[in-house]
Amino acid sequence: MIIRPPRDADDEQIYEIGRIAFGGPREPVPERLWSKYPGWYGLVAELDGRIAATLKVREYRQFFGGSAVRMGGLASVAVAPAGRGRGVATALLDAAMPEMRDRGDCISALYPTVPSLYRGRGWEQTGNYERVALRPELFALLPKPAERPLLRRATESDLAAIHDCYLRFARTVDGMLDRSTAAFEPEKLLELDIVDIIPGVDGTVRGYLTGERSEFEKVVVHDLVADDRETALGLFANLGRWAGTSEEISLRINDPGWWQLLMALPVVHDVHNHPWMLRVVDLPAAVAARGWPNAAHLTPTSVDIEVVDEHAPWQAGRHRLVVDGGKVVCEPGGDGTVRLPARALGPWYAGSADTAMLRRGGLIEGDLAAARVLDLLTGAPRLPRMADSF
């Protein structure tokens, strides 16, 4: 087996692997061929002179503690049917690990179809990507905004202000992407049926809706982002206007602010979740890149950890996490008081699992009283969310 970066000439073969694995039209959409869009790097595996497997890493940044951390978003992991079951996907993951580290992607996230494959290489379930389907009449149960909202369709000149509005919310929710890397094509937003804004002062945007009218009785909302309660109520009131023409509003749950505190929910409702996994690829770099808002409220302390990670050996061994003056630094050495396998690092880093959960999941050993510092640092347990799938 040969593992190498893809070449432009591989486009058609790569498309074929992906089509057979995930479905799609026989004829490729030219602009979706790998060589035609930016913001990623990748690997292919050759078996018997033909490409038999693919892996792509999308260049993203993901918010943790208010800072955008470089994240490699693993996608298009696919093996031709005849090549499956002999370790090809695993070999691609192993080759991707040093590649991500060398490029500075210190964490990696993915949406698994086969969690066991990724667990075996140190990724673990960490956050949610959720959708809820609601009848539009339900929005009439919400309080009316004090002023009737004036929405207008966005134009190209609003794109930067829309992104600013998104960032004001996204940096407060761990797990959100910053949507500022080359992997995003902001102008594509304008192709949607709904790109409607509530303008603020001086060309700013206080809130916006993006989405599409699907061919069925459905409106699919991608983003509902609002600076404040009034703006959110204005956007909900607008969604309520679909009553009579649409059976269902499918809402992506991006902001726990409106989801948990504003929405009037029926007692029983279905939430459709696509959980994502996270892996720490370069622990000292990931610790340096994250924001640690809780650290400012902690007296100087430290916790010694020993990481067991045969697939990212550069971060295996002993580290001391030093908390001082509102900063957290990961230094080499220490006593290895708390032992963590690679799979524990993602949920710890994201704060999705506290040490009690890690213990029950078989992912931590050693002095668990000392390990409590790990929880205090991240504020665990808390649920990270992402609002982009890949």
Ligand SMILES: CC(C)(COP(=O)(O)OP(=O)(O)OC[C@H]1O[C@@H](n2cnc3c(N)ncnc32)[C@H](O)[C@@H]1OP(=O)(O)O)[C@@H](O)C(=O)NCCC(=O)NCCS
């Ligand atoms: C999933 C896929 C990439 C696996 O490729 P592969 O080369 O066969 O995987 P490997 O041989 O490296 O498998 C390693 C381990 O992953 C797990 N695994 C792989 N495929 C699995 C499956 N379909 N169901 C459950 N576990 C699976 C097993 O634990 C396996 O170890 P084992 O063979 O000792 O049981 C391949 O089946 C595929 O292309 N599927 C369709 C596309 C897809 O689902 N891609 C994943 C996107 S997130």
